[in-house]
Amino acid sequence: MRAQSSEVTPTTETVTTGSSGYVARPLIDGFPGKSSSHGAFGWSSLWLLDDGTRRVLIDAGQPAYVPLIHAGLERYGLTTDDVTDVLLTHMHWDHVSNFPMFANATIWVGERELRWAADQPSGTPFIPDLHVQELLRRASGVARMSGGQEVLPGIHAIDSPGHTPHHLAFYLERADEQRVFAGDAVKNIYELASSRVDSTLDADASVATIGALRSLLTDTGATLVPGHDVELRWADGEARRHHPQRAAIGYFADATRGEEDRSIG
Numbered sequence: 001m002r003a004q005s006s007e008v009t010p011t012t013e014t015v016t017t018g019s020s021g022y023v024a025r026p027l028i029d030g031f032p033g034k035s036s037s038h039g040a041f042g043w044s045s046l047w048l049l050d051d052g053t054r055r056v057l058i059d060a061g062q063p064a065y066v067p068l069i070h071a072g073l074e075r076y077g078l079t080t081d082d083v084t085d086v087l088l089t090h091m092h093w094d095h096v097s098n099f100p101m102f103a104n105a106t107i108w109v110g111e112r113e114l115r116w117a118a119d120q121p122s123g124t125p126f127i128p129d130l131h132v133q134e135l136l137r138r139a140s141g142v143a144r145m146s147g148g149q150e151v152l153p154g155i156h157a158i159d160s161p162g163h164t165p166h167h168l169a170f171y172l173e174r175a176d177e178q179r180v181f182a183g184d185a186v187k188n189i190y191e192l193a194s195s196r197v198d199s200t201l202d203a204d205a206s207v208a209t210i211g212a213l214r215s216l217l218t219d220t221g222a223t224l225v226p227g228h229d230v231e232l233r234w235a236d237g238e239a240r241r242h243h244p245q246r247a248a249i250g251y252f253a254d255a256t257r258g259e260e261d262r263s264i265g
């Protein structure tokens, strides 16, 4: 499947609500680390959009993020009950796992992505079977979306296939700072800069998707939030991080020394 540039052109119709727009903040910055010995790190990006009425999460993160989500919301005087919507880029465990935390939220899932994930056999890498089944089972609180749709006022879903066949990115139009939430269509700064992607089900589609998202950044002046990196700026054919990357990592090397700092960044 190839991404056509038309697939990433957001709808132009804008729904106005009287609010000036969303304020977007990272609850957890993604990290572009890779473990080749113990499976994926799954340190994905998790952002909060708040327009005073809605509090929208882009992706739900992986299981180890639970305390970070509570702490991140608390920084803004919020709890999990205040989240109104969760938009899922794709059906991988590190982006989906915590949607049950948000009891009052509508969980938005790509119609075609959910059907595709449900068709994969148990044991397919990165697909959380029970979460997929729960999204299919719920009669309320789950909404289906498609590429090209203005999912919420000023938030447009964009078809961005490759990493998964029906991956969705989101273009945040109604905000002081426009942003593209790329999910794993663009996982990190290297993928945006080089168009060389790691972990994709369709390499040609991924290259076409990155090209189309770059065009959207150029046309709109938006920044890009990758699936596993800090926010990026794209200008004059160069990708730059908004702020330095960092991960705090400790390691117990032997019986005597205790925890050692092996942080990155």
Ligand SMILES: [Zn+2]
Pocket: 090, 092, 126, 163, 184
């Ligand atoms: Zn993924």
